[in-house]
Structure formats: C-alpha cells, structure tokens
Amino acid sequence: MKRMRRYVRNNAVPLALLAPAVMIILVVVLLPLIFSFYTGFTNYRLIRPESLWDFIGLRNYARVLTDADFWAALWRTVLFLTVALNLEMLLGLCLALMVNRITWGQRTMRTIMMFPMMFSPILVGFQFKYMFNDTIGVVNNALQSLGLSQKAIPFLVDRWLAFGSIAFAEIWMSTSIFAILILAGLFAMPRDPIEAARVDGCTSWQVFRHITLPFLMPFIYIAMTIRSLDVARAYDIVDVMTGGGPAGRTELLWTLIARTAYDDARMGRANAMAYVSILLSIFFTWFFFRKLMAARQHLGAF
Amino acid sequence: MSRGQRDFLIWVATFLVMLAICIPGLWVVLSAFRPNGEILTKPAVWIPRDLSFDNFRAIFGLGDNVVGIPVGSYFWNSAVISVTSTVVAVTIGMSGGYAFARYRFPGKSSAFLWLMLSRTVPGIALSLPLFILWSWTGLIDTKLGVIIVYTAINVPFTIWLTEGFFRQVPRDLSEAAQIDGCTPWQAFWKVEFPLAKSGIASAAIFAFLTSWNEYALASQLTRSTDSKTLPVGLMDFTAQFTIDWAGMSAMAVIIIIPALILTFLVQKHLIAGLTFGGVKG
Numbered sequence: 001m002k003r004m005r006r007y008v009r010n011n012a013v014p015l016a017l018l019a020p021a022v023m024i025i026l027v028v029v030l031l032p033l034i035f036s037f038y039t040g041f042t043n044y045r046l047i048r049p050e051s052l053w054d055f056i057g058l059r060n061y062a063r064v065l066t067d068a069d070f071w072a073a074l075w076r077t078v079l080f081l082t083v084a085l086n087l088e089m090l091l092g093l094c095l096a097l098m099v100n101r102i103t104w105g106q107r108t109m110r111t112i113m114m115f116p117m118m119f120s121p122i123l124v125g126f127q128f129k130y131m132f133n134d135t136i137g138v139v140n141n142a143l144q145s146l147g148l149s150q151k152a153i154p155f156l157v158d159r160w161l162a163f164g165s166i167a168f169a170e171i172w173m174s175t176s177i178f179a180i181l182i183l184a185g186l187f188a189m190p191r192d193p194i195e196a197a198r199v200d201g202c203t204s205w206q207v208f209r210h211i212t213l214p215f216l217m218p219f220i221y222i223a224m225t226i227r228s229l230d231v232a233r234a235y236d237i238v239d240v241m242t243g244g245g246p247a248g249r250t251e252l253l254w255t256l257i258a259r260t261a262y263d264d265a266r267m268g269r270a271n272a273m274a275y276v277s278i279l280l281s282i283f284f285t286w287f288f289f290r291k292l293m294a295a296r297q298h299l300g301a302f
Numbered sequence: 303m304s305r306g307q308r309d310f311l312i313w314v315a316t317f318l319v320m321l322a323i324c325i326p327g328l329w330v331v332l333s334a335f336r337p338n339g340e341i342l343t344k345p346a347v348w349i350p351r352d353l354s355f356d357n358f359r360a361i362f363g364l365g366d367n368v369v370g371i372p373v374g375s376y377f378w379n380s381a382v383i384s385v386t387s388t389v390v391a392v393t394i395g396m397s398g399g400y401a402f403a404r405y406r407f408p409g410k411s412s413a414f415l416w417l418m419l420s421r422t423v424p425g426i427a428l429s430l431p432l433f434i435l436w437s438w439t440g441l442i443d444t445k446l447g448v449i450i451v452y453t454a455i456n457v458p459f460t461i462w463l464t465e466g467f468f469r470q471v472p473r474d475l476s477e478a479a480q481i482d483g484c485t486p487w488q489a490f491w492k493v494e495f496p497l498a499k500s501g502i503a504s505a506a507i508f509a510f511l512t513s514w515n516e517y518a519l520a521s522q523l524t525r526s527t528d529s530k531t532l533p534v535g536l537m538d539f540t541a542q543f544t545i546d547w548a549g550m551s552a553m554a555v556i557i558i559i560p561a562l563i564l565t566f567l568v569q570k571h572l573i574a575g576l577t578f579g580g581v582k583g
Contacts, residue, residue, distance in 0.1 A: 007408070017401035020394040021417065021457050028454030029420045032431035039431065046434075098316045103309070112320040114569055115327060118561045120515030122533040123554050127330050130547060138329055141346035172326065232424030236517040240537070254426045254518075261430050262522065274427035281422040 033278075040271040047265050060272035069248065070256065070273065077253040080163070081231055081284070084170045088227070089220060091171065092178025099179070100186045110183070117176050121233045125240030128169040132156055132241075156242050159249045166250060169237050178223045185219030186212075221292035228284035232277070253277050327558075334358070334551035341547050357552035373553060375527045376535035383445055383531060384513040387452035392506045394453070395460025400490070402461065403468035414461075421458040425518030433522050443525040451519055456509040463508065467501025468494065504568040511561055532557045 008015060040061070043054040064070050099109050116124070131138050132155035143149040155165045189212070197207050235254035238244060244255035251259075254277060261270035333341060335353040361373040402414060432451060433442070441447030471494050479489040495502075517533040524530045532553070539550045 011405070011407040014401040014405035014407050017397045017405075018413070021398035021461060022413075024394065024450070024454045024457060025417065025420050028432070028451055029423060029428065032428060032435055033423065035435065036427075036431035039434075095319065098312060098319065101309070102313050102316055104313065109316055109320055111566070111569065112324060114565065115324055118511075118558060118565045119327065120517065120533055120557065120561070122515070122517045122536055123330075123557060126536060126550060126554060127326050130333070130551070131326060131329065135344075136342055136346075136547065138346075145346060145348070172323070176323075229418075229421050232426065232518070235424070235426050236533075239517075239521075240540070254424055257430070258426050258522075261433075267430060267434065271430055274424075274430055277424050277427050278422075281424055282419060285419070285422045 036271045036274060039268055040275055042268045044268040044271075045265050046261075046267055051268075056268070060269045063269060064272045064276070069251070072248075073251045073253050073256040074276070076163070076251065077280070080167060080170075080234065080252060084167050084174070084234075085224065085227065085231075087167075087171050088175045088178050089224070091175045092223070093182055093216075093220070095175065095179040096182035096186060099183060110180075113176050113179055113183075115176070116173050117180075119173060121173065121236035122240055124169050124173045125237035128165060128172070128237075129156065129241045132165045157246055162242055162250045166234075166238055166241055169241065170234055173237075174227060177227060178220070181219050181223040181226075182216055185216045189215050217295040218292060221288050221295050224288040225285060225292055228281070228288050231284060232281060253280070330551050330554050333548060334555045336548060338546065338548040357548045358556075361549050361552050361556075371535065371538045371549075372527045373532075373535060373556070376530055376532045377556065379445060379524075379527075379529055380514060380531040380533075383448050383452060383529075384510050386445075387449045387456060387513050388506055388510040390449070391453045391456035391460050391509045392464075392502065395457045395505065395509075396464050396502060398457070398461040399464030400468050400494075402465045404473070417458045417461060421455065425455075425516070426522075429519050429522040432519070436523060442523060443529050445529050448520060448523055448529060448531070451523065452513040452516065455516075455519075456512055459512070460505045460509055463505040464498065464502055467498040467505075470501075471497045507564045507568045511564065514557075514561060 039052070041055060041057060042052055043056045043059075044052045095113060099106060099113060102109065119127070130136075132140075134140055134152040134154045134157065137155070139155065140149075140152045143153065153161070155161050193211050194207055197211055202210075232254050234252060235258070238250060238252055238255050239258070242250045244251040244259060253273070257270050257273045257277060260266050260273060332350065334357055335355070336350050337352055337354070337356065340347050340350065340352055361371065363372075363374070398417075402410065428451075436442040436447050441450070475493050475497070476486075476489045479493045480486060484492065515533060516531075520531045520534050521537070524534055536550060536553055536557070539546050539553070
C-alpha cells in the first residue's frame with residue numbers, strides 16, 4: 001500500500017495523463033472480458049436470465065472442443081488467414097516494387113493503390129457478393145458473354161469457390177496496407193549498399209535477396225502486426241457475402257460465435273468460443289510483434 | 303530492349319494492375335446510377351443506357367418509388383457517433399501518447415503492450431459481454447452506448463500514433479519555452495501541439511474511419527433507427543426476399559464518399575505515422 005502510494009506520487013503526471021485512457025479500456029474491454037470469462041463457465045442463455053448463475057464448470061469448453069463444427073470453423077479460419085496473409089504480403093511486395101520502379105505519375109499510382117483501404121469490410125463484402133452473384137454478377141455475365149462458360153458458376157454456393165471468393169475479397173481489401181508500408185520501406189532505403197553490391201558484380205536477384213529484402217523485413221512485419229490486429233474484420237465480409245452458409249460451408253470462427261450467441265442464444269458456449277478466438281488473435285499479434293522486434297535488432301546490427 | 307522501353311513496359315503493367323484494383327469499386331459506383339431493371343436484365347446490358355440519381359432519391363425517400371429504409375437517420379447516427387467518439391478518443395489518446403513519449407515511469411513498456419493488446423480482441427467476441435452489460439445498463443440501442451465502445455477501441459491506436467509524433471518533437475523546445483516563462487500547459491499548446499498537429503490530425507482521421515466503417519459491434523449493439531449506423535443499415539437491404547442491388551449500391555456510395563475524401567487528405571501522414579511508430583522505436 002505504502003509502495004503503491006509512493007509510486008503514484010513519484011509518477012503523478014504521466015499517471016494522470018494516462019488515467020482516462022486506462023479507465024475507458026477497463027470499462028469497455030477488460031471488465032466485459034472478465035464477465036465473459038465467467039459466462040463461459042455457466043449455462044447462460046439469453047432467453048433465461050436466471051441461467052447466468054447456473055455454473056457448469058468446464059462443460060462449455062468440453063462441448064466446444066469436442067464439437068466437429070467448431071473444429072471445422074477453426075481450421076477454416078486458420079487456413080483462411082494463412083492463405084490471405086501470405087498472398088497479401090507477396091502481392092503487396094510485388095506492387096510496391098513495381099510502383100517504386102516507375103518514375104512518371106508515381107504519386108497518382110500510389111493514391112490509386114490506396115483505394116481499397118478506404119472501403120469498409122462491409123462494403124468490400126457487398127461489392128464482391130454483387131460481382132460474384134450467380135445470376136446478375138458481372139463475373140458470370142462476362143464469362144457468359146465471352147462464351148467461356150455456358151452455365152452460371154455458383155461462386156458463393158460451392159464450398160471451395162465460396163472460400164476462394166471470400167479470400168479474394170479479403171486480399172483485395174488488405175493488399176494495399178502491405179504495399180503502402182513496403183513502399184515506405186523502399187523509399188527509406190539507403191542507396192549506397194545497393195550500388196556497392198552492383199559494383200562488386202551482384203546480380204539483381206542477389207541484390208534483392210540479400211540487401212533489399214532484409215531491409216524491408218521490419219516493414220513487412222509492421223504490416224503483419226497491423227493486419228493481425230484486425231484479422232477479425234473478415235467477419236464483416238463473410239457475414240455479408242454468405243453469412244457463413246450455405247449450410248455452414250463458409251463458417252469462420254467469428255461467424256460461428258455470432259450464430260451460437262445470437263441465433264441459438266447460447267451465450268455461455270459462445271463466450272467459451274470467443275475466448276478461443278481472442279487467444280488466436282493475441283497469438284497472431286504477439287508472433288508478428290516478436291518478429292518485428294527481432295528484425296529491428298537485425299537491422300540495427302547492420 | 304532499351305532502358306526506356308523497359309520502363310515503359312513496367313509503367314503499363316503497373317497501370318493495368320491499378321485499373322484491376324479499381325474496377326470492383328467503380329462497378330458499384332456505376333450500378334448506383336443504374337435502375338434495378340437494367341441490372342437484372344438477361345442477357346447483361348454492358349453499356350448503361352439509363353443513368354440517373356433515382357436510386358439516391360429513392361433511398362432518401364424523395365423519389366416516386368420510396369425504399370422503406372431510413373437511410374437519412376442512419377447517416378445522421380453514423381455522423382454523430384463517429385464524430386463524437388473521434389473527438390473523445392483523440393483527446394484521451396493524445397494525453398496518453400504524450401505521457402508515453404515524454405515521461406519515464408516504471409512499468410511503461412508493459413503498460414504500452416497491454417493497451418495495444420486490448421485492440422486485438424475481435425469485435426464479435428467483445429460484442430457478447432457488451433451486449434449483456436449494455437442491456438442491463440440501458441445503453442443498448444443508444445448512440446451513447448456505441449460512442450463509448452468506439453472511443454475505447456480507438457484509444458490504443460491513437461496513443462500509438464500520437465506517441466510517435468510527439469517523440470519527433472525535440473524535448474528542448476518545450477524546455478526553452480518554459481525557461482522563457484511558459485507554464486508546462488502553455489508550452490504544450492503553443493509549442494509541442496502545433497508541431498505534432500499533422501500527426502494528430504491523421505490519428506483523428508484514422509479513428510473516424512474505424513468508427514465510420516465498424517460493423518461487428520454495431521450490428522449487435524444497435525437495433526432501431528435511434529442508433530443503427532450506415533454499415534448495419536446496409537444489411538437491411540439483404541434482409542428482404544429480393545435484394546435491391548441498385549439501392550445497396552447507392553448506399554455504398556454514400557458510405558464511401560466521406561472515407562474517400564478523408565483518406566486523400568491524410569495519405570501522406572498516414573504512411574509516416576504507421577511506419578516510424580514501428581520501425582524507429
């Protein structure tokens with residue numbers, strides 16, 4: 001108690017400046033999370049308020065962990081994130097290298113490149129739901145007009161086509177974050193090492209592999225860290241495009257949580273799942289943050 | 303192949319890629335001006351014959367065929383919620399960012415990490431307890447309830463951005479001002495704030511866009527026209543048996559315009575803020 005008081009007195013100014021921020025996060029994030037942690041151990045259903053006190057121990061978690069639908073959704077989420085993040089990174093890198101090479105109209109190109117960043121996920125979802133629609137979608141119309149396909153392709157109905165369409169939407173939305181940050185890295189890059197390597201007879205691939213890429217790594221990890229903060233935005237896209245359907249074929253972890261909580265009204269079980277999704281998000285962020293720190297140190301040793 | 307030719311080829315390739323990036327968005331914008339009849343026609347009509355503002359008139363309830371969705375109220379709700387939560391979040395976040403940039407105190411780096419981790423909680427996971435707690439306290443389906451939540455989710459990122467910008471302002475400047483007789487409060491507003499202003503502006507725009515575009519939380523915490531925001535309202539169109547594609551496209555255009563303007567305004571600071579916050583720590 002005494003030590004606490006001394007700590008507060010010695011650091012009064014920064015603590016006072018931080019107090020409002022800490023306070024609102026306590027009220028809106030930490031407190032609800034503690035509450036939902038508790039709810040995860042009860043049989044709470046929205047339609048029966050008294051069930052909040054119906055403590056059932058680990059049964060929700062046991063149910064969730066033995067539920068085939070949950071595992072299917074979890075694996076689909078992990079696969080989705082792996083595919084999306086890797087492709088976004090690769091495409092973003094290509095895009096940044098291309099824009100970096102051009103000299104005429106570079107500013108305009110950069111602005112166009114940021115175009116998808118302005119779209120909210122809900123709009124991206126709507127946009128591709130509209131384009132991939134099997135009767136009126138522009139993609140199907142184009143394929144039929146060009147005579148490439150006789151029948152309408154059910155982009156949002158078939159299991160893998162729907163997965164691909166959603167991943168496409170996600171990649172369209174987020175590639176520019178990678179491109180922008182990697183481009184910033186390219187601009188910040190010192191010229192001398194590259195020229196020295198050229199003089200020493202390195203090929204352009206060698207220059208890229210051993211000089212450019214290591215220099216860009218921290219920027220790639222910043223982009224990854226920023227992205228992993230909001231991977232769950234994919235919920236919005238899926239909710240508009242397929243709603244997790246048809247018949248749960250495109251269910252991701254987040255849509256499954258929403259369905260369990262609000263449609264089936266099983267709050268307790270949904271909260272148990274929500275904790276799994278929170279751990280997943282924290283793991284992704286922590287993983288890339290660690291990588292970022294390591295890459296930064298590596299760069300400092302240059 | 304000469305250098306000039308190769309540069310030209312790269313330019314053309316880049317241009318084509320950019321075009322491909324823009325097409326989905328432009329297609330929606332074009333559809334917003336086309337009547338539903340033309341969108342639904344088979345075989346597809348490729349060259350629009352009939353462009354008009356009818357869809358916009360319809361969703362705002364002005365034209366002959368009125369859409370029963372109160373887009374006007376949704377727009378108002380979105381504006382009030384986004385602006386208020388941005389102003390509050392930037393005020394709170396700026397004060398926190400300043401504390402991190404200027405003071406040393408024990409537990410600083412772990413405090414920073416915890417604040418950032420609070421941002422990783424998926425919206426839908428956070429919506430479950432908030433839905434229950436807000437129902438109990440009567441905050442559900444009110445603008446105030448959403449404003450409080452959006453303020454909290456915007457604070458960590460605002461702290462991250464403003465901290466980076468305040469660190470760029472040399473400490474000596476404020477000290478010099480204080481030697482010349484300013485109070486620390488005056489020194490902050492007269493010296494440090496103006497220098498970090500552009501960074502703070504981009505933090506504000508970031509916060510605004512997050513609130514403007516948020517869906518997962520708002521879709522559960524809002525129910526009626528009193529508090530529903532535009533992204534939630536967009537789903538009203540699909541709740542019906544037939545989807546009003548033209549109306550949805552028009553609404554999409556209304557959602558995108560403010561975001562478009564704001565992003566153009568801050569694109570430079572946006573990149574600077576994101577990168578030096580992370581790299582030169």
